[in-house]
Amino acid sequence: MLPASFQYQRPSTLDEALALLAEHGEDGKVLAGGQSLIPLMKLRFAAPEHLVDINRIPGLDGLSEEDGVLRIGALVRNATLERSDLLKSRYPVMAAAAPMISDPIVRNLGTVAGSLVHADPAGDWGSVMLALGASVVLRSSRGEREVPMGEFLVDTFTTSTEPDEILTEVRVPAPAPGSGGTYLKLERKVGDFATVAVGVQLTLANGTIGRAGIALTAVGSKNIEAEEAEGYLSGAEPTEEAFAEAARLAAQASDPQSDVRGSADYKRHVVEVFTKRGLATAYEMAGGGS
Amino acid sequence: MATDATEIRGLGHSVKRVEDDRFIRGRGNYVEDVNLPNMLWMSILRSPLAHAKVNGIDTSRAQAVPGVVAVVTGELMAQHNLAWMPTLSGDTQAVLATDKVRFQGQEVAAVIAEDRYVAKDALELIDVDYEPLPPITDPFRAMADGAALIRDEKEGQADNHIFHWETGDRAAWEKAAAEADRVIDLDTFYPRCHPSPLETCGIVADVNPATGKATLWMTSQAPHAIRTVFALVTGLPEHKIRIISPDIGGGFGNKVPVYPGYVVATAASLLLGRPVKWIEDRYENLISTGYARDFHMTGKLAVKDGKMTGLYAKVVGDHGAFYADAQPSKFKVGLFHIVAGSYDIPAAFVEADGYYTNKAPGGVAYRCSFRVTEASYLIERLVQNAAYELGVDPSEFRMDNFVKKDQFPYHSVLGWEYDSGDYEGAMNLALEKVNYAQLRKDQEEARAQGRLLGIGLASFTEVVGAGPSKDYDILGLKMFDSAELRLHPTGKAVLKLGVKSQGQGHETTFAQIVAEELGLQPEDVEVQEGDTDHTPYGLGTYASRSTPTAGAATAIVARKLREKGTRIAAHLLEVAPEDVEFEKGRFFVRGAPDKAKTIQDVAFASYTNFPEGDEPGLEGMCYYDPPNMTFPFGTYAVVVEVDPDTGVWKVNKMVAVDDCGVRINPMIVEGQIHGGLTEGYGIAAMELITFDEDGNCIGSNFMDYLLPTAWETPRFELGETVTPSPHHPIGAKGVGESATVGSPAAYVNAVIDALWHLGVRNIDMPLTSAKVWEAIQQAQSGAPA
Amino acid sequence: MEITVTVNGVERTADVEPRLLLAHVIRDSFGLTGTHVGCDTTSCGACTVLLDGVPVKSCTMFGVQADGREVTTVEGLAAGGALDPIQDGFKQEHGLQCGFCTPGMMLVTKALLAGNPDPTEDEIRWAISGNVCRCTGYMNIVKAVQWAARNMAESRTAEPAAASTS
16 A cells, blocks of 8 residues: 655754644644654555654754753654663663664664654553653643653553644653663564563662562553552562562553454463563662672 | 586586576566556555455546546456456456455455556545455354355355365275274364565556557466466467566465456556556455465374374365465365375375365465475374374384385375485484484473473475376466577577576576586576567476476486587587587597587587588477476474473574485575575464454454564574485476475474473464463363363 | 655656655656565565665655655665675675565665674674565575675775775
């Protein structure tokens, strides 16, 4: 299949882009990486009348950590995140997830911002950002607002983004010392969506668990934050039994569908296995047990 | 003077491929690359429903789109008697739906437009009034009482049963079973998968109104046979049809059948007087073109005193909505009756029933060697399971029951004469390379630690080279093949063949056969295939037949030219022909080797100084009717580890020992095997076309139909033994499909081997991690696996 | 919309609808048919080209996005008639059979070796995991890349020390 016709605009400033979106409303769509949007357009599941190409707008591709916040611009490509030494050293959940996004060629164009706006429940970045307690900056010609990830992800392919807004930045609080994390993804092959994936972030505080972030991919109508599991771990002793219980709670929080990838029981089971493994890895990385 | 010491790069040389020169420069000429002046684009509207009446089609909105030249429906095709066409299995198939649609994705209408994007736009504007009917998504539902009749348009078709076929001796089998110590049985399903070459199917149809000649650039593995079919179907005179199969981006059997798109494009070109191009989307390729397998199989093995005494195999085949298997007409399930495989089994019986379902037609495809993939899978899984049940090592059980080297040529009770083989040789080499004895020890240790290591074997016997005219024909056309060879005055040559490569390297390998026979270098021989106006008639390339048939024809025609060359050389050397010998491109006087003429001298002389009474020139032709099939074979060994917590399995080692007789180009043979082992891995691990309750096809795009990438694909270690074919002029057998035939069972056997002690007995492909995990859970809970 | 794309070092213009995929602009507007389309879902990589030196799937970009940018297709590999070592490597090591995936494979290889001149087998397989091949089973593609890497290294060491390679 091939896309339907559309009007194409390529603004050179952010304000121009926002003005176009304000003008076109529901009929307009942002084109950044396009690696989720264009496939949908080719299948004609999406047929926006106006495409606003933001790829030439300067200043949107920043990736830096300042004042305890990692700022990821709208045009930061997945490949950049995959190669980033900053992520490998300080944001291991992201470093583990980045190479798992789609395939290496698609990562050259796809953006983390675009993935979050797309809000596929099988999308990896949503879970990563939930586990990290991240938020997004949404900008329009009306102003700017920061929305925490949990509030941002509303439902399947649905976020709280208004039609005239662009997600300009993802903000990730820098993990405190004594942190570790990972992302475990079960996929049938490179380029497949997850059968199940789990993102885990742990921060230790005085030998106990300070903060735990656990989020699940492809086992619900949106990326799921396993809040009960997180709450259970907060303040708890970091023992194998505690991790096992948290894993059980995470599995309970999931709501998978049976399909060709596996039964709901299987997927729930893998959530449990991956959460347990992820917590062990995160704990070790955080300096636990040493 | 001394003989020229230059080596002739004939048989056994890994000559680099001449066809690469254009592909690496991006100068291949695939059908989609063909662009003609005034050309139109065609797109096809396909049914969203698996089974429905078509109560009406309104094309008016589509016709009104600027740039749309025509919209074609079944009604228009029917006016030209083209709404239905014959299949390669003696059935009929709808070209464009008239009364009903019978599978999701079936062709309903076609848009012809100036631009390919407009052709797609107009599809959405065709209104079809469907009245849904209950879809039938497997042969068991198809055979049930009260099942909806799928082929209600077919006279005399009262239900969904297509055929019953049997061979062997039922009484002998029953006797063997009654007298056996044990009868081991296995029910297994070889699911629907798809050859999925990277290039989809397509055509540029150019029916020239001025000359009446139809030139069809087509993705076809069998251009001559298809041309004949086209002549019969369309009524166009055969000499006015030219099919050109240019470069083909992979075939694997997907590009053998005639697809409705080809017929509609040709008809459209005829009616509009302009070239019409149709290139399928991937979705069209997966949902409507020739799928593979979809066989529900039961195998029973009778064993007495450790020997296999009888084999029973039953097939329930799912053939889709039209019986369109591309196979020799005598056989309803292809060459499935090779199912006794590498084993000396004195009694065997095979029965098969085929059914219509609301799915795409096809069945014989994907490097199946005419259903040998299904047969080999069944026997190798059954034999492996039987070994465990008997408490015997799977390699020993096979060895004890192999057809022995001194039994060849071997007459099997299922009607085959296996030409040559050395099954023990291949098995021993495979076991040595994989370090089998050590692996069994490693497995014990691993089990003690709770780790699941598995070793899987498969010892396959293939049967290729269709085939002798006594038994083989496609729509009546006997399955010979052909070679036409001419030497030019300056000592170069042109070789024209009736087969058609889709990546197998014929332009290089067939030149090597000529090189071996005549002493030319392969680069001095140009090989031409695929243009029906300029090549001899042949049945095409599929089922690993090219080397056995056209390869033989090439050797024979080269030898004819050598014989004539001998007479010319004798004339030049002024001796009697009986006194002339030939070696590596030189004709020399026996006993006086310096009195010689080269093949180049002889070629020149055939035009300038030929013997009186002889025809000028140095050209010949051979149409070769093979006396028998050839029987390549091998043993594959796979080592896996299974993660008990997730069911994920990984191949740690894979050894493949193949014997395809004399190897023309070892590099190319190995490449074929690598490719087949990878497709086999894909089938074993991830490739699946399945259907939901409503007949919706799951697996009609590459997000659902999974092809292994370089990351998942195992690394392979190859070995070889060489047991020539006694009846083939150069001792060669085919090899293209050995690895898809032999490897799926090896992979699956490895996983089963890892899990047998947990109680797992069978997992049907694809072995997704979920299915492996489920099988472990079921076995542990005591439920039958 | 009129676009100007530098294709294999040559500025080309075309007037195209915005919805025309880059793959079709390359094939139909610019007549370069070495870039192939193999699927509908951005899965197979047959259409891979280099955009400013970076591999992209040209079936999942609009031609208008390449306006003012540099595109390298397979036709651009052989500079002035001499084969790129990558092309040579694919021939020497039988890294292709039907040839359909080959342009994409070679361009990804070019980008890989530009950033990582001596990749391990794992790194090679990872880099080409966005390109599907049905014929070769990848074994000889890996060898082809390794051949190219060796030969590019040799020609680098053979260069006079004063030569700049920027």
